[in-house]
Amino acid sequence: MTQTPGHHLNEEALLGYASGALGEAESVLVATHLALCPACRGRTSTYEAMGGSMLSQIEPSNLSDGALSATMARLDQTDPSEAPCDDGGFDNATVTVLPRPLRDYVGGSLDSLPWKSRGRGVKELPIRIGDGSVRASLLRIGPGETIPQHTHEGVESTLVLKGAFSDETGTYARGDVAVATADHDHAPVADSTEECICFAVIEGPLRFTGPIGRVLNLFVRP
């Protein structure tokens, strides 16, 4: 587990996460990679420092009278909505595979979740993030199985959480991020030694190019 990723997020994704401009689903993917990647954490803290630097340089606005005393009066109140969210109820295997930023969006341990079969050896668990406008899923691919061929209008980012898969762009193991764009057909194959679990975030609609009817709904939310 001390191995660090070889396929990283691009700088724009780190900038978007640090600045807060990135949407929630993409932010979950970035934060999950960051949990596994000290190098990208370091780069992200640079972009947060850029935010701090800009905050220092911004022209201050006048506050209304009494703003300070109104705020001081709130310091000793407690706000129940700010209680830290519960991280209980997961078995050890799940805590090992899913870093906290993603675990918070998954309702229970991996083996207890309502996985849907998506063809031979492939299961999918849609994960609702925010308003659901961006599709996000966990994928569980049996050893040596292939994710059916598909292309998308948008961009698919896939983060490996367990095992590994390979496609024509390379081999991806825990922590690695593969980005596939619309102009690129791909058919990743899981390593033959163990199952592969991935988190995928897909912007834009999918269009299937493979011949297999049963799997046409892969990635498409019911």
Next chain:
Amino acid sequence: MGVVPQTLDLSAPNAAAGPGQVSDATVGTPSSGNPSQARQEPEAPTDQRSHDDLLDAIASTRDKTAFAELFSHFAPRLKSYLIRLGTDAAMSEEVAQEAMVMVWRKAESFDRKQASAATWIFTIARNKRIDRLRRERRPELDPNDPALVPDAPDAADRSIEVQQTEESLRSAIEKLPQEQSELIRAAYFEDKTHREIADQRGIPLGTVKSRIRLALARLRQEIDGFDTDPGPSSE
């Protein structure tokens, strides 16, 4: 991140005095022969607490005077930050106040070895805005997560690097061509996708992306160069 030499001058007020010097000896009368120290005049009297010190005072003694001082500096800037992001003035002030309440509550988690006060407060305000105005959750790292892959041991103390990163970023952004620096600022001050930024400015999406990529590559070069450069004053 590379190893940073200990001998570089920092422009922070509390770093302007050389080793062994008392703090009131800094202005104009450096006793050592180091000429670079003569330029390092602190912006504030050295008996004033730095923003980092104020946060530590809140964390350790719930110091309300320290909070009031931090508030008077940061709350007006947080309000501007939120206005820049398209929020009306009244709501911006409300969220700025809420962010400062979070600063009070979370002060124990501030670590000056990891980030400056301004950077840490920026992240608090960023998350508060996502929560209150965008009504989304902000996925954050949990330092106690068993799945977290820890930093390499030599990365633990980044305090000198933290100071330098902010200083060098400031000048690096100023050195960028305006068409690039504007897009970097937009990432912080406009809640827009790259496509929206392109449409709004009437430039192609590909141009927006390539300008941002170029700008980030240049900034990265400045920062990484700073990390590995032994610096002019080391011997």
